[in-house]
Amino acid sequence: MVSFNVFTILAAAVASVAAIPAGTATIGNRLPSRTFLTGVTHSVVAGRGGALVYDPDNVVAQPGDTVEIHFLAANHSIAQSDFAHPCTPLADGTGLFAGFNFATSEGQNPNVYQFTVIDNSPLWFYCPQPKGAHCTKGMLLAVNQNFDSQNTLSKQRELAAKVEPVVPPVVQGGRLGGFQRANPNPLSGF
Ligand SMILES: *[C@@H]1O[C@H](CO)[C@@H](O)[C@H](O)[C@H]1NC(C)=O
Numbered sequence: 081m082v083s084f085n086v087f088t089i090l091a092a093a094v095a096s097v098a099a100i101p102a103g104t105a106t107i108g109n110r111l112p113s114r115t116f117l118t119g120v121t122h123s124v125v126a127g128r129g130g131a132l133v134y135d136p137d138n139v140v141a142q143p144g145d146t147v148e149i150h151f152l153a154a155n156h157s158i159a160q161s162d163f164a165h166p167c168t169p170l171a172d173g174t175g176l177f178a179g180f181n182f183a184t185s186e187g188q189n190p191n192v193y194q195f196t197v198i199d200n201s202p203l204w205f206y207c208p209q210p211k212g213a214h215c216t217k218g219m220l221l222a223v224n225q226n227f228d229s230q231n232t233l234s235k236q237r238e239l240a241a242k243v244e245p246v247v248p249p250v251v252q253g254g255r256l257g258g259f260q261r262a263n264p265n266p267l268s269g270f
Pocket residue numbers: 155180183209210211
């Protein structure tokens with residue numbers, strides 16, 4: 081007998097909510113308690129075609145949306161900066177850093193890195209790989225850049241070209257609550 085009574089639906093809802101914090105059991109994953117997840121996921125591919133890029137490199141997201149980074153062959157990561165200091169971790173220590181846990185020699189790494197967008201303010205990210213200076217060469221990701229301001233992704237690339245990438249001191253989700261989880265779609269054709 082299949083019966084979708086209220087209890088079944090509630091139990092399913094609880095189970096899906098409970099599944100989210102399970103992946104966050106590393107230090108520093110701070111999310112404001114009132115960020116409601118929208119269920120929308122923006123997939124970004126790091127290193128498509130062997131290039132030093134995130135594809136797309138510009139994401140427009142609503143508060144509660146998830147950004148999910150898929151890592152292709154090479155040794156990329158992702159870290160958070162601010163606009164004025166590309167390739168450099170946030171000075172107040174709250175920026176996320178995925179760590180160098182996603183190196184892979186072929187295909188996709190079996191894990192992805194996810195973080196939650198908590199508001200509409202612009203967010204700036206870079207690949208902190210120092211060998212080959214990925215950030216300096218333009219491996220940058222903008223979330224919710226303000227197209228009406230001077231702080232554009234192309235301007236960010238100009239600034240990044242003048243500095244060396246800095247590896248953040250701690251692997252953490254920061255205020256965006258990032259975490260590593262199994263790739264939900266490992267056979268997708270990135
Ligand atoms: C990935 O890069 C980091 C930083 O350069 C390095 O410490 C680590 O050993 C590299 N991992 C692999 C598997 O090459």
